[in-house]
Amino acid sequence: xxxxxxxxxASLVAQEGRIRELTQALQAESARVEQERQLxxxxxxxxxxxxxxxxxxxxxxxxxxxxxxxxxxxxxxxxQGQSLIFYAFDLPTGKLTPAKYSFxxxxxxxxxxxxxxxxxxxxxxxxxxxxxxxxxxxxxLLRDIDAVFVTAESLDYTREPNGQKLLxxxxxxxxxxx
Numbered sequence: 001x002x003x004x005x006x007x008x009x010a011s012l013v014a015q016e017g018r019i020r021e022l023t024q025a026l027q028a029e030s031a032r033v034e035q036e037r038q039l040x041x042x043x044x045x046x047x048x049x050x051x052x053x054x055x056x057x058x059x060x061x062x063x064x065x066x067x068x069x070x071x072x073x074x075x076x077x078x079x080q081g082q083s084l085i086f087y088a089f090d091l092p093t094g095k096l097t098p099a100k101y102s103f104x105x106x107x108x109x110x111x112x113x114x115x116x117x118x119x120x121x122x123x124x125x126x127x128x129x130x131x132x133x134x135x136x137x138x139x140x141l142l143r144d145i146d147a148v149f150v151t152a153e154s155l156d157y158t159r160e161p162n163g164q165k166l167l168x169x170x171x172x173x174x175x176x177x178x
Contacts, residue, residue, distance in 0.1 A: 088132040
């Protein structure tokens with residue numbers, strides 16, 4: 001039994017269609033597996049943080065120069081000396097150009113009141129909710145800190161805070177979730 005050229009072309013087209021369907025199904029399954037992996041990692045991170053013996057959960061509200069609440073606010077999850085997650089909402093962008101600045105988190109240590117450590121740069125966590133996040137899991141950076149705050153800094157300068165403090169959280173008290 002010999003196939004005609006038309007039958008060969010039809011068979012080839014059908015096979016290519018089936019290959020496209022299988023490729024799309026594989027891509028969808030790969031995306032689902034990756035999302036599941038990310039959720040598992042986040043779940044482990046949350047369990048570790050929420051199970052910490054010395055956990056601070058602090059709501060932070062920014063104030064303007066007259067003591068009135070500003071729009072920016074945040075929430076800090078801090079397991080003493082182990083992990084810090086800082087969520088910031090509605091950080092002011094005003095005249096700041098994102099290509100030229102970043103929001104930086106800084107920590108002050110109990111022993112050295114004049115020095116601030118750069119904890120890192122906030123990343124957009126959810127664009128529509130205007131939510132930013134910073135995660136720090138380096139015990140050396142978190143050692144003996146008693147406060148954290150946020151500034152807007154130019155991208156080329158992060159050795160010390162120069163911008164206005166936007167959000168400030170005192171961590172020196174007793175853990176409020178032992």
